[in-house]
Structure formats: structure tokens, C-alpha cells
Amino acid sequence: MSAGSRRSLHFVPGGNEKMLAKALTLPADGLIYDLEDSVPPDRKAAARPVIRGWLEAHDLAGRERWVRMNTLASGFGRGDLEETITGRPDGYLVPKPRAAADVREIAQHLDRLEERHGIAAGRTRLLLIATEMPDGLLNIKEVAAASPRVAAISWGIEDLGASMGLGRVRDERGRYLDIPRYARIMCAVAASAAGVEALDTVYTDIADLAGLRRECEEALAMGFAGKLSVYPAQIDVINAAFTPSPEAVAEARELIQAFEEHERKGVFAFRFHGRMVDAPHLALARKIVARAGRVRMS
Numbered sequence: 001m002s003a004g005s006r007r008s009l010h011f012v013p014g015g016n017e018k019m020l021a022k023a024l025t026l027p028a029d030g031l032i033y034d035l036e037d038s039v040p041p042d043r044k045a046a047a048r049p050v051i052r053g054w055l056e057a058h059d060l061a062g063r064e065r066w067v068r069m070n071t072l073a074s075g076f077g078r079g080d081l082e083e084t085i086t087g088r089p090d091g092y093l094v095p096k097p098r099a100a101a102d103v104r105e106i107a108q109h110l111d112r113l114e115e116r117h118g119i120a121a122g123r124t125r126l127l128l129i130a131t132e133m134p135d136g137l138l139n140i141k142e143v144a145a146a147s148p149r150v151a152a153i154s155w156g157i158e159d160l161g162a163s164m165g166l167g168r169v170r171d172e173r174g175r176y177l178d179i180p181r182y183a184r185i186m187c188a189v190a191a192s193a194a195g196v197e198a199l200d201t202v203y204t205d206i207a208d209l210a211g212l213r214r215e216c217e218e219a220l221a222m223g224f225a226g227k228l229s230v231y232p233a234q235i236d237v238i239n240a241a242f243t244p245s246p247e248a249v250a251e252a253r254e255l256i257q258a259f260e261e262h263e264r265k266g267v268f269a270f271r272f273h274g275r276m277v278d279a280p281h282l283a284l285a286r287k288i289v290a291r292a293g294r295v296r297m298s
Helices: 017-023 041-057 077-087 098-115 134-138 139-143 159-164 178-194 209-221 232-240 245-262 279-297
Strands: 007-012 032-034 064-068 091-094 124-130 148-152 197-200 226-229 270-272 273-276
Touching: 007 017, 007 064, 007 232, 017 041, 032 041, 041 064, 064 077, 077 098, 077 245, 098 124, 098 139, 124 245, 134 139, 134 159, 134 178, 139 148, 139 178, 139 279, 148 178, 148 245, 178 197, 178 270, 209 226, 209 232, 226 232, 245 270
Parallel strands: 007 032, 007 226, 032 064, 064 091, 091 124, 124 148, 148 197, 197 226
Antiparallel strands: 270 273
């Protein structure tokens, strides 16, 4: 896993040279070069060498570079891997996994490709969009833990909604209805159980930055480490929401120090700033400090 932050991973259409060039100037923590939804079937083969060329020419100064592949079942996925792996992306975003076996099959292809091209074994990571199919949502625990290559999981509602025939996924206030809310919750829980990062899905109302900010704050409270973006103006909002404030970091450091002082006295629960704290509060404080450290390293 990269030592940097994944507050924001931004989708870039894989065959669009103008958008690929603009993406280099964006403040996202990582870019996702898309070979799936933004590239029509008759252009996928032509888009692969374009993405490989951009991977080879631009290392993004340490920021992550991902490729959203097509599913293996589509007939395009294997070619996506074979024709872009020499660009040494940080990993592949995997759409629509239905079961752990789907993830393991991709991992096995990567095993062979890394060996063939002299790439360190296991270097190429996977980011799973784990809820785009109903069976993927039901199997999300096993999917999230399917391979050591998995660095993070996210969730999606557009494909899930289409496959289930959902007429709408939000209420009149813009809040998620039951099925997408369940998918979001399970993504956060499954990621934590598997020891990988949870990344919140895209916010498609690109003009509504206030709604995006509210959704980021909800995601942070649920344990998500970042959010996927589809429009450049969204990136600053996302980065700000998932960056711990100086005040939060200072209080977390103070709490860690207080725990160290109390531990020397054999005390593991005590009063801190008017509230009782114990081991879970220490774990959260450490996560805040670690997240702040990753942001500085990015």
C-alpha cells in the first residue's frame, strides 16, 4: 500500500488526451484512468496504449495511478491488464466483482504478468467496487478479503440500481434510500474487517458542492478514508473534508500523550477534557495522527 493519502481518487476518461493532460494539474491524491464506462467498446483497444503511454511518461510525483479495467467476463479485462501493466500502474480498479473468485482470478493474471515483465511480486494493488452487483453486495466480506493485493474497496449504486430496477436511490432531501445506504454501510464494515481502506462512491450532482461536502462529512464519520470524484471542482471539497484539522490533530496528540502518562501509573481509563476515555479513544486518536501524516507525505 502506498504511504500516501487516498483522500481523493479522480476518474479520467482513458481515451481523452485533453482530459488526461488536464488531470495532471489537479490536486487529487490519485488518478483513475478509466477503460470501462467512459470508453465505448469499439474504442477500448485503442485507448489501452494511450493509457500505457501516460503511465510511462508521468509518475505524478508519487501520487497514485490506477487503471479502471473492464470485467474479465466482458472479454476486455484481460487485454486491459496485459496492455497496460508495463506502465507500472499502482493498481487496477476492479468493477463488478460478484465473488472472491473473481478477485482471485485477476490476482492470478497479475502474478503471471509481474513475473513476465520483471515487476516485483505483489506490487500491483487492487481497488474493488464491491457492490455494483447484488451478489457482490451479498458476498462483500469475502470479496474484500479475497487477495493480499486488495488495498481498498469502494461501493457503487448506479449499476446496482440498474440491475435491481431501482426507480430512485435518494429521497427528496437527497439522502440515500435503504438499499444504497445498506451498500454504503457494508462497504465501510467489510473494509474495516478486512483491514483495507474504505473509499466512498462518487457524488454525481457535480453542481451541488454543499451536498458533496455534507456527504463527505457523513462518510468520514462512517470510517471512510476518502472519496472518488468525477469532476475537478469536487477535489478540493473532498480533500478538505478528509484532512484532519490542526485542532483535531493537536487534541489527538495530547490524548496519546495523556494515555502514555496514565499507563505508567497503571491507569487505562481517565477523564480527558471533561469526558471519560479509554482504549477505543486511543485507537481513534492514533488513526487521526496517522491520517494527518499520510496527507503530509502525499
